[in-house]
Structures are given as structure tokens and as C-alpha cells.
Amino acid sequence: MHEKISIYGISYNNVTLDEAAALAEKMLEEESNHMAVTPNAEIAYMAAHDVELGRIINSADLVVADGIGVVYASRIYGTPVKQKVPGVELGERILSLAAEKGKMVFFLGAKPGVAELAASKISERYPGIVFAGIRDGYFKNDEDVIDEINKSGADILFVCLGAPKQELWMAKNRDKLNVRLMLGLGGSLDSYAGTVKRAPDIFIKLGLEWFYRLIKEPKRAGRMLALPKYMFAVIFDAMRKR
Numbered sequence: 282m283h284e285k286i287s288i289y290g291i292s293y294n295n296v297t298l299d300e301a302a303a304l305a306e307k308m309l310e311e312e313s314n315h316m317a318v319t320p321n322a323e324i325a326y327m328a329a330h331d332v333e334l335g336r337i338i339n340s341a342d343l344v345v346a347d348g349i350g351v352v353y354a355s356r357i358y359g360t361p362v363k364q365k366v367p368g369v370e371l372g373e374r375i376l377s378l379a380a381e382k383g384k385m386v387f388f389l390g391a392k393p394g395v396a397e398l399a400a401s402k403i404s405e406r407y408p409g410i411v412f413a414g415i416r417d418g419y420f421k422n423d424e425d426v427i428d429e430i431n432k433s434g435a436d437i438l439f440v441c442l443g444a445p446k447q448e449l450w451m452a453k454n455r456d457k458l459n460v461r462l463m464l465g466l467g468g469s470l471d472s473y474a475g476t477v478k479r480a481p482d483i484f485i486k487l488g489l490e491w492f493y494r495l496i497k498e499p500k501r502a503g504r505m506l507a508l509p510k511y512m513f514a515v516i517f518d519a520m521r522k523r
């Protein structure tokens with residue numbers, strides 16, 4: 282098992298994308314069900330003010346640092362994580378694994394039609410992948426959805442309801458779900474479907490993906506204030522602990 286690093290109340294697996302994918306692969310071979318989450322600065326800041334959300338995130342079997350904010354925070358505390366592991370990339374690695382190993386996938390989340398489009402784009406990229414089921418993320422009755430997932434025989438469940446809804450949903454229903462691995466992956470289905478584009482590589486390399494998103498979706502400005510708030514909180518906390 283890889284070491285965990287605690288950053289502002291959340292314990293992250295200190296893993297590269299490759300190592301995270303290898304851990305996920307191991308989880309798929311185990312009988313029990315597993316939960317993976319990919320907190321970024323926004324969720325980490327939320328969790329610092331919401332004990333229950335913090336507890337849920339820390340109870341996950343795999344917690345990766347999604348986003349440059351958490352990576353910088355880990356450096357500020359003097360315990361740097363190896364790498365940023367974006368949920369959307371981890372999700373894609375798992376889809377590739379699923380195609381290779383014959384594991385069935387269920388896509389839950391996003392607006393009607395988006396998950397279907399995502400599945401068809403992913404099927405082109407990973408021929409042979411089997412989707413056990415697909416359902417949009419705007420449902421009323423949890424029990425119907427759980428039933429559908431369990432009847433589908435899915436091994437892997439993508440829960441893309443946005444944070445923190447997806448984390449709360451997984452924690453609440455985890456014991457009823459017969460999947461091996463469930464992952465909370467926010468807007469990943471939009472990204473696979475192509476309805477929301479990821480930033481060009483140069484933005485990603487420079488750690489400015491957040492800035493690209495801000496320009497593309499100015500509506501998110503309010504939510505994104507969590508990033509500077511998180512950074513300031515981390516700096517004060519790290520100074521206090523020194």
C-alpha cells in the first residue's frame with residue numbers, strides 16, 4: 282500500500298496516475314466494494330468546513346489529489362504529493378483497463394443524453410468495452426437506480442453528479458451497491474462526450490487549467506473563489522504548525 286499524505290484535513294494516497302490505476306486494478310480483483318474520490322481545492326475547502334464530507338472523503342479506499350491547488354498545498358506543508366492525478370484521466374485509465382480485462386462499466390450522471398454520448402465516444406477509443414448500463418444524473422428515486430445498477434452486473438460505477446453530491450450519494454448507498462469499484466468523477470462524462478472541453482495541453486502543463494475553465498465558464502467564478510480561499514487557509518495553517 283502507498284503512504285498517505287494529510288493535507289488540510291484530507292488524507293491523499295501519494296500516487297502517480299500509473300500507481301492510482303494499478304491500485305484501482307487491484308481493487309477490481311477483490312470481492313468487497315471500493316470507493317474512489319478525486320478531491321480538488323474546491324472540495325477540500327468544502328470538506329474543511331463540513332465534518333461529514335471530510336469523514337466521507339477520508340473513508341474512501343482511494344483518494345487522489347485532483348488539481349494544482351492540492352499539489353501546491355502539499356508542497357507548502359513540506360510533504361509534496363508525487364503528482365496531480367486528474368479524475369478525468371484516472372477515469373479514462375480505468376475505462377481502458379475495463380476494456381482490457383472484460384470488466385463491465387455503468388455510467389451514472391450528467392444531463393440526459395450526455396452519458397450515452399460519452400459511452401459511444403469511449404467505445405470508439407476502447408473497442409471491446411462493455412457498458413452494463415447508462416443513466417443520467419437527474420433522478421428522484423435512489424432505490425430504482427441502485428436496483429438498475431445491481432441488476433446490470435456492473436463491476437465499475439462512474440458516479441458523475443458533481444461534488445459533493447456524488448461523494449454523499451456514494452457514501453449513503455455504498456453498502457447496497459454490488460459493484461467492485463465506484464468512482465466520483467464530477468464532470469468527466471461531459472469531458473468524454475466532448476460537451477465540455479478540457480483546457481489545451483499548455484494550460485494543463487502550466488497548472489492553469491482552472492484559469493481556462495474560468496474564462497470558458499465565468500459562471501463558475503463564485504465556486505472557484507474556493508481555490509484562493511483554500512490556498513490562504515493552507516498557508517496560515519502551515520505557518521501556524523511550523
Ligand code: UDP
Binds near residue numbers: 392419441443446470
Ligand atoms: N450533475 C448531475 N446531477 C445533478 C447535478 C449535476 O448529474 O443533480 C452533473 C452535471 O450535469 C455535470 C456534473 O454533474 O455533468 C458536474 O459537473 P462539474 O463540472 O460541475 O463537476 P465538478 O466540478 O464537481 O467535478
